Amino acid sequence: MDVTARTDTGAVINIGKKEYREIGMDLDGNERLGAWQIKEIIDLSLPPGKTTEERFVAEFPEGTKSVDIEVLLTYYLTPGYQSVVHRVSKKVAFER
Amino acid sequence: MRTTKFIGYMLVTFFLLIPVAVRGEINTIDEIEKTYGDKACMTCHEKIHGEWQKSLHSRSVIHSLGGLRNFIVFGLKRDWKKPVNRENLMRCMHCHAPLLEQASDSLAAEVGELVQSAFDGNEGAKKQLSRLNVNCIVCHNTVAEVEINLRGATKPGVYYGPSGRSSAAHGTEKSKTITSSAFCSRCHWLYTPPDGDTLYCNTLYGSYQDAYKAAGGAAACQDCHMRAKGRGHTFPGAYVPEMVKEGIDIDLQATGVRVQPGKGVPAAIITIGLFNNAGHRIPDG
Numbered sequence: 001m002d003v004t005a006r007t008d009t010g011a012v013i014n015i016g017k018k019e020y021r022e023i024g025m026d027l028d029g030n031e032r033l034g035a036w037q038i039k040e041i042i043d044l045s046l047p048p049g050k051t052t053e054e055r056f057v058a059e060f061p062e063g064t065k066s067v068d069i070e071v072l073l074t075y076y077l078t079p080g081y082q083s084v085v086h087r088v089s090k091k092v093a094f095e096r
Numbered sequence: 097m098r099t100t101k102f103i104g105y106m107l108v109t110f111f112l113l114i115p116v117a118v119r120g121e122i123n124t125i126d127e128i129e130k131t132y133g134d135k136a137c138m139t140c141h142e143k144i145h146g147e148w149q150k151s152l153h154s155r156s157v158i159h160s161l162g163g164l165r166n167f168i169v170f171g172l173k174r175d176w177k178k179p180v181n182r183e184n185l186m187r188c189m190h191c192h193a194p195l196l197e198q199a200s201d202s203l204a205a206e207v208g209e210l211v212q213s214a215f216d217g218n219e220g221a222k223k224q225l226s227r228l229n230v231n232c233i234v235c236h237n238t239v240a241e242v243e244i245n246l247r248g249a250t251k252p253g254v255y256y257g258p259s260g261r262s263s264a265a266h267g268t269e270k271s272k273t274i275t276s277s278a279f280c281s282r283c284h285w286l287y288t289p290p291d292g293d294t295l296y297c298n299t300l301y302g303s304y305q306d307a308y309k310a311a312g313g314a315a316a317c318q319d320c321h322m323r324a325k326g327r328g329h330t331f332p333g334a335y336v337p338e339m340v341k342e343g344i345d346i347d348l349q350a351t352g353v354r355v356q357p358g359k360g361v362p363a364a365i366i367t368i369g370l371f372n373n374a375g376h377r378i379p380d381g
Contacts (some may be wrong), residue, residue, distance in 0.1 A: 003366060015366065021379060022299075030162075045377040046344065046370055048308040056366040059355065064362045069350045071368055075340045075379070083337040085344055092352040094362040 002074070003056055005067040015058040015069070020045050028079050066093040121200040125207075125227055132195040134231040140265060141232070147329035153230040156192045158214065158222055163297075164188050165215040168208050180208035187295065191283035193228035194238050230283075235274065239282060242273045277304060280317045284381070303377040315375050334379060343374040 003015040019027060021044050026032055046052050060067055070089040076082045122128055129135075138145040152159050167188050172178045182196070182204040189196045189207075196207065207228070213221035232255075240256035241247055250256060253267055260270025273279045285301030286294055304317070320342075321331050332339045347369040354360040372378050 001368070001370070003368070005364065022381075043377065045303075045379055046372040048303060048372050048374055048376055048378075049311050049313060050307075051347075051369045051371045054368045054370075056368075057363060058366065059361050059363045062359070062361060066352075067362075067364060069348070069364060069366055071346065071348050073344065073346055073370070075334060075337070077334060081335075083340060085337070085340050086346040088346055088348045090348050090350045092350045092364045094352045094354060096360075 001054070002072045003069065004072075005058060005060065005069050007060055007064045008066045009064070011061070013058065013060065013067075016054075016056045018054055020052075027076050060094075064094060066091060068092075121203075122198045123200050123203050125203070125224055128195050128199065128203075129227045131198070132231070132233050133227075134233075137232040140263075144329050145232070148232070151329060151331040152333065152335065153329075153331055155226065156230045157189075157211075157225045157228045160192055161211060161215045161222075161225075164192065164211045168211055172208075180205050183290075187287075187289045187293075188297075189228075190289065191287060191297070192230070194230065194234045196228065197238075235279075239279075240271050240274055242276075242278055242282065275316065275318055277301065277316045277318075284317075300376045300380040303380060304375050307377065308375040313375050317375070320375065334381070340378075343372065343378055345369075345371040345373060347371070 001018045001020075003017070005013045005015055007013065021027060023044060024032060068089050068091050070087065072084065073086040074082050075085050122131065134145060134148070148154055157164065168180055168185075172180055172184055178184050179201075181201040182199050185199075185204040185208060186197060193207075196204065199207070207225070210221040210225050214225050236255045236257060237250050237252075240250050244250075251267065251269070254269050255263070255266050256269050256271035256274055258271065258275045260268055262268055281301035281304075285299065287297060288294055304313075321333065322328060334340055349367040349369075351365045353363050353365060355363045
């Protein structure tokens with residue numbers, strides 16, 4: 001999941017990134033641990049029936065009047081095969 | 097006309113019943129395909145066969161070349177210095193190509209070589225391996241029952257399904273387990289090979305049981321991956337964007353504030369909620 005902001009002046013600011021995955025493989029599909037090696041499961045995935053919440057606090061250059069926050073959620077299967085699950089955005093204005 | 101129809105019918109019946117006759121060591125992929133292939137099923141079950149061809153079950157070996165190659169090259173050969181024979185290869189192939197259970201050690205070794213070669217990009221090897229998969233006979237006969245120790249193994253030549261509706265072409269029997277999540281768990285969970293070891297290749301069912309069912313979830317794997325939207329035997333999963341979209345809801349909240357008294361630097365507090373609608377963790381397999 002990538003979170004970015006585009007300011008009213010056009011600057012793109014990376015706010016944060018979060019990865020959800022199995023412990024056995026990295027995002028490129030390379031095995032980190034073989035099936036015979038996984039003895040402890042560290043679950044870095046999204047659990048069923050639950051909301052996983054992420055919070056970010058981002059500061060912007062002085063003078064910024066508004067930003068468009070965009071969240072891009074990508075399902076990354078293997079290199080060269082990924083699909084956009086959600087792309088949502090929200091405009092935030094900074095009142096004086 | 098009548099005679100031609102009869103001969104055709106007898107041929108289908110013959111091929112469907114072949115697993116009764118051939119129970120032994122098989123030396124070539126050709127023989128595996130001839131004996132346990134899906135072609136005969138296609139004659140009567142064309143629609144279902146077409147669905148299955150779109151599924152990853154039809155590509156269960158060539159889709160997993162990386163993991164299979166790692167097991168052979170880094171596991172068997174490097175770490176344990178074990179031969180690539182049937183017994184060892186079946187630790188993977190019990191799920192990826194259960195039909196190899198009838199393979200000879202020489203065929204197992206050949207398949208091992210093909211996996212390495214296909215992983216390195218050899219298209220010919222890939223084509224050969226594409227004939228090994230989880231096909232009709234696997235789910236509807238070989239692994240159709242889960243209570244093997246209590247009810248006995250499945251009967252050769254009998255095809256198990258949710259209805260048990262009789263067929264003139266082959267024996268049929270009703271299987272309760274084939275519609276249950278437990279049926280899928282034999283591969284999409286832990287695997288215990290004959291030597292009693294435990295392989296954590298896929299932990300999807302563990303998540304289904306411990307996190308979804310335990311919290312009151314009631315759906316079975318087949319509800320979402322087969323019955324919903326007429327998905328049938330395509331068994332869509334993570335490779336179908338629509339499935340992933342259905343599985344995850346997103347909520348974005350953002351508020352603008354000014355921080356640092358005196359300066360009033362513009363800032364945003366962003367909260368993102370990802371709700372997993374699926375009956376198991378995401379991602380998983």
